[in-house]
Amino acid sequence: MTNHTPRVQLLLTGNEIMSGDTVDSNSAMIARRLDELAITVYRKVTVGDDPALLAAELTAMTADADLVIVNGGLGPTVDDLTAEILAGVAGVELVEHAEAIAHLKGWCAGRNLALNAANLKQAMLPAGCRIVDNPIGSAVGFELTVAGCRIICTPGVPSELRAMLDLIVADLANQLQHPVERNILRLQTFGLGESSAQQIINDHVPDWPPEVELGFRAGAPQMEIKLSVNRAADLPARQQCRAQLETLFGDHIIGEGDTLLAEQVLALLRERGETLTTAESCTGGLIASMLTRIPGSSDAFHAGFVTYANNIKHRVLGVPEATLHKHGAVSEEVVLAMARGALERAGADYAIAVSGIAGPGGGSEEKPVGTVWLAWGERDNLRTRCLCWPVERSLFQTMIAAAGLDMIRRLLLGIDEEPRYFRQRRAR
Amino acid sequence: MTNHTPRVQLLLTGNEIMSGDTVDSNSAMIARRLDELAITVYRKVTVGDDPALLAAELTAMTADADLVIVNGGLGPTVDDLTAEILAGVAGVELVEHAEAIAHLKGWCAGRNLALNAANLKQAMLPAGCRIVDNPIGSAVGFELTVAGCRIICTPGVPSELRAMLDLIVADLANQLQHPVERNILRLQTFGLGESSAQQIINDHVPDWPPEVELGFRAGAPQMEIKLSVNRAADLPARQQCRAQLETLFGDHIIGEGDTLLAEQVLALLRERGETLTTAESCTGGLIASMLTRIPGSSDAFHAGFVTYANNIKHRVLGVPEATLHKHGAVSEEVVLAMARGALERAGADYAIAVSGIAGPGGGSEEKPVGTVWLAWGERDNLRTRCLCWPVERSLFQTMIAAAGLDMIRRLLLGIDEEPRYFRQRRAR
Structure with a gap:
């Protein structure tokens, strides 16, 4: 398999995946890591912890693929079948593997545990197999x-899979005789949709070079844009594509x-030795939470206020x-007063204030669900905007919290251009 | 397929799923809905938007399964192949389907859009197929x-899948000649792990009735326990199992x-016409955010304080x-003062105050990362506890925010027993 890019299939096992009690994110993780080597997964099969089904799938896969990655079923319990299935398909015995025993002993010792029979099962592996740490x-593995x-x-x-994939990917890279020099650049954006970004690119870059692969990964609140090339020689073309994206919508990157977004805002504040405070009504603490999820946020974020009720906004x-x-x-007047109140009480340099109608109740003809006033900036230079973003409550909170952070990011970077969502989400 | 429980396979299509850019949660959704009818998915296959692969998989599935649910590939673009593949496998033509045209016209009219060629592709369906709204x-569909x-x-x-599954599940239920009277009871818990819950049950209910299926679905912060029976006659047995769970760890349900958790706390407060406030350091607004994510939270949550820095705790x-x-x-003294300060400023009945070391930095020998002081209760009856929950930063914040809400829930319900995590996560 070393003289060409391997054809890869995945075999996933686990009753909890079949029942839907667990959503499988492992196969996405594997595919994204293999993509670093320009290796594509072309088929994946999922079955429960059933020996006959597992053996049949694995046998069929070996006839068609160059590389099969099996995920799951390595645990110490009776429904963990992978070693047994592989031994059966390979026609070899399960044997106690010295290297696996050593690993288990080390693992138990580090946790002050005694090695028990259940653990020892994890060292019974197909004869002749190679251990993956x-x-x-x-x-x-x-x-x-x-x-x-x-x-x-x-x-x-x-x-555990994440850590092991580092080893597997490095190993595969070494073994490819003609490794593809896959170069993936991922850009995080806020305020762009997948289809609108694609449309802008189609309209403005009709001669997009085919060697620069373009991908989107929509999330909330951010969207990732991926630019990949398979040869170092194509890096200048990728650089040019990136420059074009910067020209077209760089302020959204x-x-x-x-x-x-919160990480970037904190980094910009930290550079300047300045701080931010928040005064949140409809986002209810989400902006503060996004900021404090980032390690080291205490450098630049000291205080936030959740003022959900009118009398609290006052008091x-x-x-x-x-x-x-x-x-x-x-209203504009209230978010301005909230921002000023928060700046004064927190002694901060910048504030974000938000008041809106997250729904599902509380809307009116004049101010429908999704209406929100934002204020942001410094004490003597506060800006405001009214948007209407009528989506489900928690998505609304996520997008509006991100919009508040984005406005501070733009302010700190000196971006004067208005974001596209100001036009698209304009309040009536 | 109507005289027995159908054998079901899923065929999932989409390049974005194969590449890992999208994590497939649809197949979990389908499996969980079918489980309501005691129908199990025993195999699922995922391939990209490749006609040959799709046709081969679908042909193989029809030979083995009674029911195949295909997901994806119904859109208006050229890489949406499902109708074409199904027509090929069935050996019929693609024809314009009047009912689909009517649906498209209605859909466009509701959005002030003109019906275009791309949309019309969505009405070209295999001859003889039945439409699913x-x-x-x-x-x-x-x-x-x-x-x-x-x-x-x-x-x-x-x-769209979610809405269509309502119709499909109802239809399947009607067509089963001997429908299984599947009765699923899901219980939400906090503060129990999957393996510890299983262990408690094994130890105390050795004669668990086999007709009552027990399942766990671990999440953060909550864990779901699922009790299912397949016949109405088994409902008393399920009721008895539930009663046993209530006895064993009912205070965690x-x-x-x-x-x-936040929903339940808000409901209990609303019943009493009382309110809660929060004073958060290491959880950084997450408790407030969990509360305000719930529609109608403004009834019982008016104000929250994020006091990350020492001088802010003071000011x-x-x-x-x-x-x-x-x-x-x-420290205990500080969380008590935070709780008192928040109660007074918010004019609330109950407070949660939290101060701890979320990490990765900031730990010491005496107060390692994961150490946290909690205070909760009413002005004249504040309780405190120090825990050590040394997990990754955002998981720490999630579990501690939930623990704070859980202590208010227990207080409002008059539960005196200490939760299991007080023992397991005791600070040194």
């Missing part, structure tokens, strides 16, 4: 070549890799009762 | 029986169905500087 868990097809068995626990943030009475809680 | 999207195997094609958009919540200086931010 599990840097985290008790179950080692193992591989065996059957009828020219390489079969690698991996653990179902996602963190948050950063590379896995960068989160806690000093929003004048007359303003609340005259304009209503969802 | 799509209550949400433009793409109708369709079904055809091939070689005795019923094939139902469904859309890949999760919300939050509610039935999809009940969330915003009135925690004495001397207390902070003497005991440190992660």
